[in-house]
């Protein structure tokens with residue numbers, strides 16, 4: 001996957017997925033208890049992830065918690081840019097998790113290698129922001145917006161509708177001149193989906209990946225679907241998340257987005273040794 005200065009090795013058969021570590025620089029990110037809202041703690045977390053074997057670091061300053069209004073762009077930039085500048089030569093590709101086209105442009109100027117748009121590049125300004133760059137892109141499906149997506153998610157055919165959206169987004173980016181080698185896709189677990197939808201999407205990951213013919217990024221770490229199945233609160237969802245990471249790898253996931261880097265790296269090493 002071409003990500004700016006980096007060309008990430010994706011195992012053709014998805015046999016060894018890359019581990020994307022989540023770096024929340026948000027005071028209210030539900031799973032970090034907001035402890036990473038300071039630059040130095042964010043850098044400490046990034047350093048820990050790098051020594052744990054992370055492949056990509058995903059930096060997000062806006063919490064997309066259901067029901068939360070969008071963050072003012074100045075605030076998002078104030079949180080994001082210092083971390084980006086401090087990590088730009090860390091030796092690992094940096095992904096930025098943002099929906100805002102202006103933030104995308106600033107992040108790319110500050111050295112971001114990948115743009116992770118949970119809005120799936122639905123805005124033309126977002127497409128424009130990345131069209132002339134050489135950064136990697138993750139197109140994620142979200143039904144509606146964070147403010148309302150979990151009120152009453154409904155699909156006639158969740159697999160077809162999510163895949164259809166991703167295909168259309170890829171087509172729009174291709175039309176804008178974005179090379180396919182820069183693109184990966186993501187069903188967006190928990191973004192306008194109920195448990196049934198999430199489970200169905202997970203079980204169909206390989207079919208969707210093959211239909212779209214693109215690398216697949218999967219993010220289920222500590223999410224409510226893990227909590228609903230295990231009955232565990234956020235802080236106790238690591239075991240469930242590791243299990244889901246292994247299952248995603250078995251279904252050909254190319255990149256797995258996680259909070260628990262060390263645990264996921266170990267679990268994937270064991271999977272590889274035992275396959």
Ligand SMILES: Nc1nc2[nH]c(S[C@@H](C(=O)O)c3ccccc3)nc2c(=O)[nH]1
Nearest residue numbers: 030064065066116138140186188189219
């Ligand atoms: N590509 C891609 N980007 C992502 N960003 C996120 S934020 C999410 C979380 O639980 O991390 C979240 C949701 C709500 C509040 C806080 C955090 N999830 C994904 C994903 O599944 N795929």
